[in-house]
Amino acid sequence: MDDLLTKRCLPCDPTIWRPMTEETANILIRQVPKWNLENEGGKMKLSRSWKVRTFLNGLKFFKVVANLAEAEGHHPDLHLVGRTNVKIDICTHAVGGLTENDFILATKIDWLHGEDYY
Numbered sequence: 538m539d540d541l542l543t544k545r546c547l548p549c550d551p552t553i554w555r556p557m558t559e560e561t562a563n564i565l566i567r568q569v570p571k572w573n574l575e576n577e578g579g580k581m582k583l584s585r586s587w588k589v590r591t592f593l594n595g596l597k598f599f600k601v602v603a604n605l606a607e608a609e610g611h612h613p614d615l616h617l618v619g620r621t622n623v624k625i626d627i628c629t630h631a632v633g634g635l636t637e638n639d640f641i642l643a644t645k646i647d648w649l650h651g652e653d654y655y
């Protein structure tokens with residue numbers, strides 16, 4: 538598998554794309570070890586949490602993540618709860634599961650170093 542950091546997310550065509558199997562996801566998750574693989578009623582997603590120092594730092598982190606998502610054309614679900622608890626979930630909504638796009642985005646979000654917003 539090519540390095541996920543050098544790959545780009547591709548436009549998702551739900552007529553040809555299918556969600557990956559749990560077996561494939563359990564292999565790919567090794568490449569994004571800081572992320573958790575979650576399965577909600579059969580729909581898989583990637584999830585990672587950070588503690589930020591301030592509410593505004595959380596929003597600053599979200600802004601850089603948002604810019605990355607727009608550049609990649611693939612978007613995470615952003616949660617900022619209890620003022621300083623950040624959680625990012627990623628799945629490919631068009632197929633209702635995981636595709637390689639999600640692992641590419643997770644790799645690139647790690648590169649943004651959310652821990653620096655503490």
Ligand SMILES: C[C@H](O)[C@H](O)[C@H]1CNC2=NC(N)=NC(=O)C2=N1
Nearest residue numbers: 548549610611612628629630631
């Ligand atoms: C055409 C383009 O690929 C789609 O609109 C994108 C936009 N961003 C997306 N983000 C996510 N997470 N899932 C999608 O299915 C998705 N689709």
